[in-house]
Amino acid sequence: MFRKTTITAVVAIVAASWVTACGSTSNTGAGSATQAAQAGQICGQQSAAQPNYPRTIAKIDGGANTLSGAGSTWIAPVMSVWTKNYSNTDGVQVAYQSIGSGGAVQQIIANTVDYGASDTPMKESELAAAKGGPILHIPLSLGAVVPTYNIKGVKTGLKFDGDTLGKIYAHAITKWNDPALVALNPGVTLPDQSIAVAHRSDGSGTTAVWTDFLTKESPTWVQTLGGTDRSFGKDIAWPTGIGGKGNEGVSGVVNQTDGAIGYVELQYALAQNLPYGLVKNKAGNFIQACPATITAGTQGLSYPPDLRVSLTDGSDPNAYPITGTTYALVYQNQTDTAKAKALVNFVSSVLSTGQNDVGSLNYAPLGKDLQGLCMGQVKKITLNGAPVAS
Amino acid sequence: MTAQTLLAPTDRRSSAGRFSDQLFRWLMAGAALTVIGVLIATTVFLLQQSWPSLTHYGPLSFFHARWAPSEATVTSSKPNPYGILQFIYGTLMTSLVAMLIAVPVSIAVALYITNLSPKRLRGPLSSLVDLLAAIPSVVYGFWGVFALIPALGPIGNGLTSLSGIPVIGWLFQGPFFGYSIFSAGVVLAIMCLPIVTAICREVFDTAPVAEKEAALAIGATKWEMLRVAVLPRSRSGIIGASILGLGRAFGETIAVTMLIGNNVLTIPEGLLRTGATLPSVIANEFTEANQPFHLESLFVVAFGLLVVSLLVNFVGKRIVGRVSEHIA
Numbered sequence: 001m002f003r004k005t006t007i008t009a010v011v012a013i014v015a016a017s018w019v020t021a022c023g024s025t026s027n028t029g030a031g032s033a034t035q036a037a038q039a040g041q042i043c044g045q046q047s048a049a050q051p052n053y054p055r056t057i058a059k060i061d062g063g064a065n066t067l068s069g070a071g072s073t074w075i076a077p078v079m080s081v082w083t084k085n086y087s088n089t090d091g092v093q094v095a096y097q098s099i100g101s102g103g104a105v106q107q108i109i110a111n112t113v114d115y116g117a118s119d120t121p122m123k124e125s126e127l128a129a130a131k132g133g134p135i136l137h138i139p140l141s142l143g144a145v146v147p148t149y150n151i152k153g154v155k156t157g158l159k160f161d162g163d164t165l166g167k168i169y170a171h172a173i174t175k176w177n178d179p180a181l182v183a184l185n186p187g188v189t190l191p192d193q194s195i196a197v198a199h200r201s202d203g204s205g206t207t208a209v210w211t212d213f214l215t216k217e218s219p220t221w222v223q224t225l226g227g228t229d230r231s232f233g234k235d236i237a238w239p240t241g242i243g244g245k246g247n248e249g250v251s252g253v254v255n256q257t258d259g260a261i262g263y264v265e266l267q268y269a270l271a272q273n274l275p276y277g278l279v280k281n282k283a284g285n286f287i288q289a290c291p292a293t294i295t296a297g298t299q300g301l302s303y304p305p306d307l308r309v310s311l312t313d314g315s316d317p318n319a320y321p322i323t324g325t326t327y328a329l330v331y332q333n334q335t336d337t338a339k340a341k342a343l344v345n346f347v348s349s350v351l352s353t354g355q356n357d358v359g360s361l362n363y364a365p366l367g368k369d370l371q372g373l374c375m376g377q378v379k380k381i382t383l384n385g386a387p388v389a390s
Numbered sequence: 391m392t393a394q395t396l397l398a399p400t401d402r403r404s405s406a407g408r409f410s411d412q413l414f415r416w417l418m419a420g421a422a423l424t425v426i427g428v429l430i431a432t433t434v435f436l437l438q439q440s441w442p443s444l445t446h447y448g449p450l451s452f453f454h455a456r457w458a459p460s461e462a463t464v465t466s467s468k469p470n471p472y473g474i475l476q477f478i479y480g481t482l483m484t485s486l487v488a489m490l491i492a493v494p495v496s497i498a499v500a501l502y503i504t505n506l507s508p509k510r511l512r513g514p515l516s517s518l519v520d521l522l523a524a525i526p527s528v529v530y531g532f533w534g535v536f537a538l539i540p541a542l543g544p545i546g547n548g549l550t551s552l553s554g555i556p557v558i559g560w561l562f563q564g565p566f567f568g569y570s571i572f573s574a575g576v577v578l579a580i581m582c583l584p585i586v587t588a589i590c591r592e593v594f595d596t597a598p599v600a601e602k603e604a605a606l607a608i609g610a611t612k613w614e615m616l617r618v619a620v621l622p623r624s625r626s627g628i629i630g631a632s633i634l635g636l637g638r639a640f641g642e643t644i645a646v647t648m649l650i651g652n653n654v655l656t657i658p659e660g661l662l663r664t665g666a667t668l669p670s671v672i673a674n675e676f677t678e679a680n681q682p683f684h685l686e687s688l689f690v691v692a693f694g695l696l697v698v699s700l701l702v703n704f705v706g707k708r709i710v711g712r713v714s715e716h717i718a
Contacts, residue, residue, distance in 0.1 A: 102678035125464075196567040201652035203459075203678025230460050235681055237458035242569045242664050243652025245674055252535050252648075257567050 043290035051365045055352035056375055057389045063092060063342030070097040071104025071117030073246075074205055074265055075326040078141060079117065081357045082350050089349070092342050101205045102234070108135065108329045114343055116329035119205020120234060121308035132331040137307050138377045139325040140350055142298060142364040144266040144289035145210045146276040146322070150254050151176060151191060156275035159184045159286045162313075162321070165279075166218020168195055168261060170225075171240035176259060184280075191259070198253040198262030201243030203234040209324035210263045211236055213312040217321075263322075266294075267362045281321040282313055293320035294364035303373055323364075333382045340383045347378050348389070436693040443686035447472070452690055455479070457654040457671065459681040472687035474694060476657045480571060480665040481698070484646060485639035487575025487661065492582040493632050499583075500590035501616060505602075516591065523584035531648035534577045539568035539649070546572060546662055553660075566662040569651035575661070577645050582635035589634065589710070593627030594620055626709055633706030640699050643669035668695040 069079075076098035083094040096117075099107075104116030111131045121137055122130075147160055164180045167173040173180060176190045200207045211232040214221045224239050225231035242257070244250040247268040254262040254274065266289045269276045278286040287293050297314035311323045328347060334340035351374050355365040366374060381388050447470040454473035461471040503515050549572075550564035566572075597620040605615040651664025652674055658665040666674075668691050679685040 100677045102680045105680065194565045194567075196565075201647075201654075201674040203675060203680065226461075233460055234678055235460040235675075235684075237456075237460050237655055238653075239655070241653075242567060243654070243666075243674070245647055245652070249648070253569060253651075256535055256539050257569070260567070 043288045043292060050356040050359060051368070051371070053352045053355050053365075053368075053371055055348060057344065057348040057378060059090070059345055060341045060389065062338065063090070063345055064336070064338035065092055065342075067092060067094045067114045067339065067342050067346060068096075069094060069115045069117060069328075070099050070107050070113045071329075072101050072119050072205060072326045073098045074119050074143060075117055075140060075363075077267065078358050078361050078363050081361065082346075082354050085354070085357065086346055086349055090342075090345060092346065094346060100203075102203060104329060108331075111331070114330075114339055115347075117326050118329055119324060119326050120208045121327060122329065130331075132333070132335075134332045136328075136330045136332050136377050136380060138328040138330060138347060138351075138374050139307060139366060139370060140328050140347075140374075141355070141358045142294050142311070142323060142325050142366060144294045144320055144323050144364070145206055145213075145263050146266050146269050146289050147261060147279065148251065148254050148264055148269050148274040148276045149261045150257060150275070151193070151259060154188060154190070154275070156277075157288070158188065158275070158277040159280065160277045161280035162213055162217020163220065166214040166221030169197060169199070169214060169239075169241070170218070170221045170223075171197070172220050172224070193259040196253070196257045196260040197238075197241030198244055198250045198257070198260050199236070199238050199241050200250060201245050202249075204246075205234065205324065205326070206247065206263065206265055207236060208232065208234045209312060209322060212310050212324075213322045216310075216313045266290075270362055279321055281317075281319045282315045283317040283319070285317055287318065287320045289320045289322070291359045291362065291364040293318050294323050295367050297321060297323040298325075298367045298370050301370075303370065307373060307377065325366075330381065332380055333385065334388065335384060337383055340381065340388050344378060344381055344388045348375065351375055351378065433693075433696065436689055436696060440686055440689035440693050443472070443683045443690055446683055446686075452687075452694075455657045457666075459675070459679070459684045459687075462682045462684065464682045472683065472690070474668070474691055476654065477666055477668045477671055477691060478694065478698070479657050480650065480670075481640055481667040481695075483571050483661065483665070484575045484578055484650065484667060485636050487572060488578035488582050488639045489632055489636060491576065491579035492586055492635060493628070495579070496583055496586035496590050496631070496635075497628060499587050500594055501620070503587075504591055504594040505616060505620065506612065516588075519584050519587050521584075522580065527581065527642060527645045528648075530577055530581055531645035534573065534645060534649045538577060539573055542573055542576065543568060546570070549662060561660045562662060563660040564662060567651075567664075569649060569664055570662050571650060571658060571665045572661040574646045574650040574665075574667075577649055578639045578642055581642060581645065582638050585638055586631045586635040589631035590624070590628060593624045593631070597623060626712060630706055630710035633702060633709060637699060637703045637706060640702060641669060641695070643673050646670050647673045668692075668698070 076096070079096050079098075083096055087093050101118040101120060104118045105122055105126055107113045108116035109126060109130050117140065122135060127135055147165060149158060161184060164173065164184060167180065174195055176193045176195055181190055215228055215232040222228055222231045225237065230237065242253050244253045244262070247264045250262040251264050251268060251272050251274055254260045264274070276289070278288050281287050296316045297319035298311050299314065299316045299319070301309065301311070301314065303309055307327075311325055313321045314323065330343065330347070334343065351366070351371060355371065358365050379387065379389050447467050451470035452472060452474050454470070455476040456471070456473045457476065458471045499519060503512055507515060546566035546568065547564070549562045550566055552562040553559045553564065601619040602615055605619045610618060646667055647670040650666060650670055652666050652670060653664035654666045654671055672688050672691055676685065676688050679688055
């Protein structure tokens with residue numbers, strides 16, 4: 001909001017503010033005592049994070065005039081910015097249908113869209129079923145899932161850790177004044193009130209990110225669900241709670257129910273002005289979700305070659321721990337010359353200049369190391385066996 | 391030979407007229423057959439889509455009360471993670487709550503419109519009630535979340551104090567958070583009100599004026615007149631109206647999905663807890679049905695809903711049909 005009014009001024013000092021935000025060590029995010037001390041406070045300092053990645057893959061001529069994509073609703077708002085900018089600069093119309101990640105996987109398997117966008121990586125069985133051969137996973141931007149709540153007299157910034165959240169969702173903690181919550185929040189008066197747990201009733205990438213974090217941090221959660229093969233994913237056999245359809249369903253439940261807790265995407269919590277909590281990360285700091293802390297969450301991870309990896313529970317001192325990404329799903333070997341060129345142009349613009357657009361919508365830009373790996377994936381795209389980009 | 395001679399007179403008509411007559415008949419028959427065709431095609435389609443799941447798990451294994459798609463695997467068929475009993479329970483319970491509220495209110499409204507209200511109010515009142523049916527269900531759901539649930543808070547919390555009563559106490563177990571079978575039932579009641587009221591109005595209107603006047607002539611009060619001359623002969627009409635309202639309640643999807651709390655894992659303990667219905671689980675899950683046999687099992691749910699709805703409508707039509715014969 002305030003970003004809009006200050007954006008022109010901020011452009012000039014962007015680089016400076018980004019460096020300030022992440023400490024003196026730029027984007028590598030190495031832990032240090034000063035950073036740990038700043039943990040959780042870096043959000044206010046920088047809010048117009050624009051990494052200004054150079055476009056290392058030059059525009060290829062002779063691309064198609066249209067592209068079609070389908071998938072994640074999570075990434076849809078920023079996708080619409082990207083497609084609009086791309087049509088302005090390159091004159092290519094990208095039609096993106098936000099039908100959900102599951103739809104993206106089905107459509108890319110059937111080879112009916114040029115790219116899919118999914119909040120979870122494809123499973124082995126799905127990859128094996130793909131009609132057009134091997135599929136590349138290319139993260140496009142980062143996002144956070146935040147715990148949001150509705151307790152009379154308690155403002156934003158309540159502190160949680162993974163085990164407590166896991167116990168709440170496993171119905172092992174049922175009151176707001178449970179000793180575990182009181183211990184996490186000294187100085188906050190928590191009421192003797194039942195916790196109304198809200199979760200998604202539809203299959204969702206948001207749920208996948210949320211439960212991935214719970215699975216890593218909460219043995220109680222894993223035990224209640226009957227093992228790690230059941231305790232995370234888009235569909236969960238919820239042991240308790242009220243199911244809401246979509247982010248709006250969950251936030252509706254939280255808004256309307258005294259004593260409720262739910263989880264929504266950060267963008268949604270901010271747009272609806274919902275109070276949301278800080279979450280304890282691996283380094284032991286309570287972190288507020290914002291673009292800088294989300295990006296920090298992906299620093300220093302070791303990525304597998306196919307980039308199909310969980311981004312939750314990062315070890316950086318500033319890392320917000322409930323972090324996920326949306327993957328572009330693209331066939332490695334393209335068969336249509338014009339489409340292949342347009343696709344490479346689009347994805348490389350998203351990964352470079354496009355990263356400057358995500359912060360203003362409260363998504364987070366890819367960290368520098370991950371962005372480099374993503375560019376590497378784009379270079380793997382071939383046209384009938386020959387590389388498209390040089 | 392005889393058939394030939396019997397048909398002879400019609401042959402004398404102009405052949406053009408005969409042709410257009412035939413064409414008209416075929417067109418009409420075609421339209422009628424299309425309706426039946428669509429019904430049969432839908433049923434066959436649902437069965438066909440649910441077939442992989444039905445054969446994998448066995449049709450009877452769906453009759454338990456735990457729906458956990460995340461526990462489905464491609465290979466194992468036991469236990470079946472797709473139990474649908476709790477959805478049938480939720481569908482029946484929300485509809486029951488709706489009927490318990492809607493039927494008495496509808497009868498009262500219809501009696502008022504047909505027998506008690508000033509004549510010039512009847513037209514506007516009837517139209518207003520009919521107008522309730524014109525409100526889209528998503529608007530009802532939206533209104534339910536933001537207006538009804540806060541308003542139901544005190545009522546629901548009051549009902550939890552009944553949980554100590556033996557036998558029926560379990561229906562009112564707390565805690566009550568708003569999203570519940572009860573709340574969904576209340577919204578359904580409002581949605582069923584117009585259809586039940588409209589039919590009741592028609593039925594009450596058929597009560598013979600002579601009998602009503604006779605009752606009043608021998609000194610009956612208005613209420614006694616209604617009780618003696620109107621209500622008894624309307625009983626089966628009211629039942630028919632309720633069953634048609636029930637059909638509406640069974641199939642209602644989005645408003646219920648927004649209010650019921652979508653608990654798919656168990657049969658809820660009582661009315662104040664979260665539940666799920668046959669349509670609500672389909673609305674929630676079909677866009678991201680990615681687990682093994684997930685989509686196919688949702689088709690099983692849809693097939694179940696189709697069977698239940700057809701049964702209810704069939705019975706309702708039969709009862710209403712009997713009533714109109716009786717009146718004639």
